[in-house]
Amino acid sequence: MQTQHHPLKSATVGTSRSLTSLHYSNGKPGPKVYIQAGLHADENPGMLVLHYLRPLLQAAEDAGQIRGEIVVVPFANPIGLNQTLAMQFHGRFEFGNGQNFNRNYRDLAAMVTPLLEGKLGADADSNVAKIRAAMRSVMAQEKAVNELDSMRLVVQSLACDADIMLDLHCDSEAILHLYIHSDQQEEGAELARYLGSAVTMHAPASNGQPFDESASGPWAALREAFPDAAIPMACFASTVEYRGQKDVSTELATDDAERIFTYLRAQGAVDTGSLPVRPELPREVKDLAATDVIRAPVSGIVEYHREPGEMVREGDALVSLIDPLTNDRHTLVSGVDGLFYARNRIRFAHSDMELTFVSGDKVVRSGYLLSAR
Numbered sequence: 575m576q577t578q579h580h581p582l583k584s585a586t587v588g589t590s591r592s593l594t595s596l597h598y599s600n601g602k603p604g605p606k607v608y609i610q611a612g613l614h615a616d617e618n619p620g621m622l623v624l625h626y627l628r629p630l631l632q633a634a635e636d637a638g639q640i641r642g643e644i645v646v647v648p649f650a651n652p653i654g655l656n657q658t659l660a661m662q663f664h665g666r667f668e669f670g671n672g673q674n675f676n677r678n679y680r681d682l683a684a685m686v687t688p689l690l691e692g693k694l695g696a697d698a699d700s701n702v703a704k705i706r707a708a709m710r711s712v713m714a715q716e717k718a719v720n721e722l723d724s725m726r727l728v729v730q731s732l733a734c735d736a737d738i739m740l741d742l743h744c745d746s747e748a749i750l751h752l753y754i755h756s757d758q759q760e761e762g763a764e765l766a767r768y769l770g771s772a773v774t775m776h777a778p779a780s781n782g783q784p785f786d787e788s789a790s791g792p793w794a795a796l797r798e799a800f801p802d803a804a805i806p807m808a809c810f811a812s813t814v815e816y817r818g819q820k821d822v823s824t825e826l827a828t829d830d831a832e833r834i835f836t837y838l839r840a841q842g843a844v845d846t847g848s849l850p851v852r853p854e855l856p857r858e859v860k861d862l863a864a865t866d867v868i869r870a871p872v873s874g875i876v877e878y879h880r881e882p883g884e885m886v887r888e889g890d891a892l893v894s895l896i897d898p899l900t901n902d903r904h905t906l907v908s909g910v911d912g913l914f915y916a917r918n919r920i921r922f923a924h925s926d927m928e929l930t931f932v933s934g935d936k937v938v939r940s941g942y943l944l945s946a947r
């Protein structure tokens with residue numbers, strides 16, 4: 575395993591931070607896999623999963639079983655890890671400009687399109703090699719303008735030529751769920767099988783440029799830009815939401831790490847001499863636009879009536895908001911039949927706060943589907 579240190583651009587004189595990436599390889603051909611955790615620094619379940627994944631990868635490397643390269647970034651956001659304000663740990667938004675750490679990655683398709691004019695043809699493998707070379711080239715020329723930008727530049731540069739990219743996050747209070755690109759539903763279902771995810775939701779590019787879309791989205795965009803060329807979706811990317819923020823435990827993380835390792839075996843990134851048994855798909859992939867989100871129409875004390883992981887029916891009461899002065903109660907019901915997979919851990923709602931998320935079959939939303947949270 576090779577360790578690489580990536581110094582970030584200093585924010586102010588006398589301060590410095592760096593990112594560290596761990597590179598597992600036996601020098602054999604195979605896919606490049608990139609896995610990071612803690613891009614939202616206050617989302618720590620995935621960081622513990624990587625703690626337990628690392629010895630599995632090291633043992634595989636020691637046994638000569640790694641095919642291609644597996645890159646692990648144990649914590650992707652040293653800026654956010656240092657964000658304590660009034661005894662509260664933050665880590666989701668950069669304090670200086672308020673930007674979400676998981677938005678505004680570079681639009682690689684736009685950057686490489688001018689370099690690829692007239693160079694792509696009917697050979698998909700050749701096209702992928704040319705596109706990746708162009709991506710590495712343009713990223714190497716980028717200059718970070720500040721510390722946050724340099725953090726984004728480092729992780730996107732490490733991931734831009736990966737075949738598989740897993741970005742480990744978590745929700746507020748939730749069961750395991752996955753986000754994938756709409757053009758990768760089969761690949762997403764494979765990941766869901768091995769990770770045991772009952773909620774896998776697809777969406778086309780959102781234009782918010784979150785990290786997962788910065789890895790998979792360029793391939794979809796380049797297909798549109800070069801309709802006559804053979805361009806596969808060469809990078810499968812997923813945001814893996816490892817339940818809720820408090821779901822950091824030995825039991826969960828060891829199981830999750832073993833599941834990622836088994837997935838890597840199934841994908842040919844680790845060759846232990848046999849393929850793993852392919853698990854059942856817990857639940858089919860759903861459209862993210864079919865997720866019903868209840869927002870608080872008024873402020874109030876939050877009283878939930880259902881738990882994440884429960885199947886609910888349209889019209890079922892999910893949450894009530896209680897005005898502590900008038901004692902009025904607003905009860906809010908699910909707009910769809912589906913799986914209640916996430917809810918806000920905050921128990922006092924300000925108006926318009928997102929409260930509950932139910933994944934159904936009926937498209938109920940349109941437009942920008944990402945949360946600002």
Ligand SMILES: [Zn+2]
Nearest residue numbers: 614617743744
């Ligand atoms: Zn997150």
